[in-house]
């Protein structure tokens with residue numbers, strides 16, 4: 141009757157495997173984050189390098205552009221010399237009108253023929269603008285250009301510089317090339333200057349781009365001049381934000397590129413990627429629009445981001461670990477409980493298998509035997525699988541089975557019901573104590589029962605023996621005095637309640653003392669036994685013969701009239717007298733008996749009183765000759781006789 145435990149519980153080592161897998165995943169995640177951070181860092185450095193290289197190319201392109209203009213200026217210088225001829229005045233301010241007109245015409249023609257040049261002009265020895273190739277609203281005669289760098293006698297090379305508009309000019313500054321025109325004494329008499337046009341600069345950038353320079357979606361849009369830490373100058377196309385008004389407060393140089401750096405404005409926190417171009421008159425910056433350069437955020441920001449991600453991931457993994465550990469603990473507990481249950485189930489199974497009590501698991505509906513232990517098999521010789529219905533197969537009275545089931549249903553699962561029953565075992569019967577307990581069910585109504593059969597046959601036999609000792613006369617096996625009074629009192633109660641007739645016969649052997657004296661006590665006992673047998677055979681099944689003591693016998697006759705009682709008494713007397721006598725040592729011992737008859741009547745107080753009356757009638761029988769039947773006085777009374785006759 142053992143049960144199979146089939147629940148699948150993960151084993152502890154499996155959870156340890158899960159835990160190890162989680163840690164491995166955590167390690168791999170950290171490795172991935174670390175490597176990706178490193179790759180981002182590497183990528184960033186590559187980008188920086190690329191951009192620095194490209195911006196350097198732009199700077200070089202600008203220089204080349206200016207050098208080109210320089211050659212133009214050289215040409216122009218010759219033209220100036222040609223225009224002035226040998227009559228170059230010490231100061232151009234004193235040039236003749238013809239010379240000025242000719243010079244102006246030459247400058248205009250040169251400027252018109254050169255796309256790179258916005259303006260060609262001539263300044264006097266003090267740097268004041270005297271002539272210009274064309275009239276532009278932003279440059280005026282009288283504006284001053286800085287010629288200090290080219291004034292020195294040794295300086296022959298043209299100076300590339302930035303022109304800043306004069307005090308009255310809103311002319312946006314630009315790259316300017318200045319070249320001294322020296323007199324025979326080597327001193328500069330005038331300065332020829334050329335201003336690179338904005339278009340030209342853009343064109344140069346484009347050429348550079350076509351030649352391989354590319355910043356993807358980013359482009360150089362402004363050249364600004366920086367004085368100290370302030371933006372002091374801007375190229376015409378610089379946007380409004382990058383103006384003299386916006387201070388640059390933070391500058392982050394690129395590690396491996398000293399000319400390349402981020403400039404961070406507090407105004408909008410935009411990073412401006414700049415390449416610094418050193419010139420004589422200040423530092424010029426090539427600026428790249430930075431709004432789209434966020435991907436160039438410092439590498440440590442990426443690291444922090446990755447670190448936070450890793451931290452979150454590790455926290456999640458730690459939580460997962462905890463859950464896994466809890467699960468493992470619970471699983472271990474479950475495993476332990478399961479093992480305990482298994483041990484309990486095995487012990488219970490062994491107990492059931494070796495129990496001397498027959499146990500059976502039975503379906504309540506039809507009493508079909510489902511399972512049973514070996515003791516059941518040895519008691520009943522039947523086992524499950526034989527379609528055994530216990531009600532019909534085992535119970536001598538199927539009503540008892542129904543009563544047991546009803547009791548078990550009422551009692552519920554906690555209790556059971558026990559009953560002493562008579563069971564069918566093969567062809568015979570056996571007494572057993574049957575306990576019925578309903579098995580717990582998910583539904584309210586129990587569907588199965590657990591039966592235990594305790595064989596009480598031996599006990600029953602013992603009880604029967606004890607009862608026999610307690611209630612029967614050991615010599616004659618007739619009911620003794622106690623048994624007689626117990627049953628006679630009950631019969632008296634029923635007869636008086638329903639006014640039914642009840643008769644008592646008192647029988648006493650005649651001269652029994654003589655028998656004892658003559659043949660011995662053992663012979664007397666044999667006579668008593670024979671007398672008891674005579675009584676047994678002379679009365680009905682419903683009558684009660686008993687030995688009250690000595691040679692004194694009594695017979696109770698329920699539902700018996702006086703006439704019937706007298707007839708029975710006479711039959712007894714005759715039987716004792718006429719049936720074969722008891723023998724002792726080959727000698728017959730003839731005996732006779734006297735019988736007193738009494739009837740229950742309206743004044744009867746109980747069995748004792750009727751017995752007294754029978755005893756008195758017996759006395760009469762003895763007194764009047766023995767071996768005869770006598771009736772009590774009360775029974776002989778006419779009214780009593782009538783009643784008894786009814």
Ligand SMILES: Nc1nc2c(ncn2[C@@H]2O[C@H](COP(=O)(O)OP(=O)(O)OP(=O)(O)O)[C@@H](O)[C@H]2O)c(=O)[nH]1
Pocket residue numbers: 648649650651652653654656660661662663664665668689690691762
């Ligand atoms: N053998 C034997 N004798 C018993 C037993 N019980 C009583 N007796 C004897 O029965 C005799 C009864 O004798 P009495 O009461 O004097 O009566 P009786 O001799 O039968 O004379 P009547 O009754 O007047 O005819 C006594 O001798 C008792 O000892 C018994 O169990 N066995």
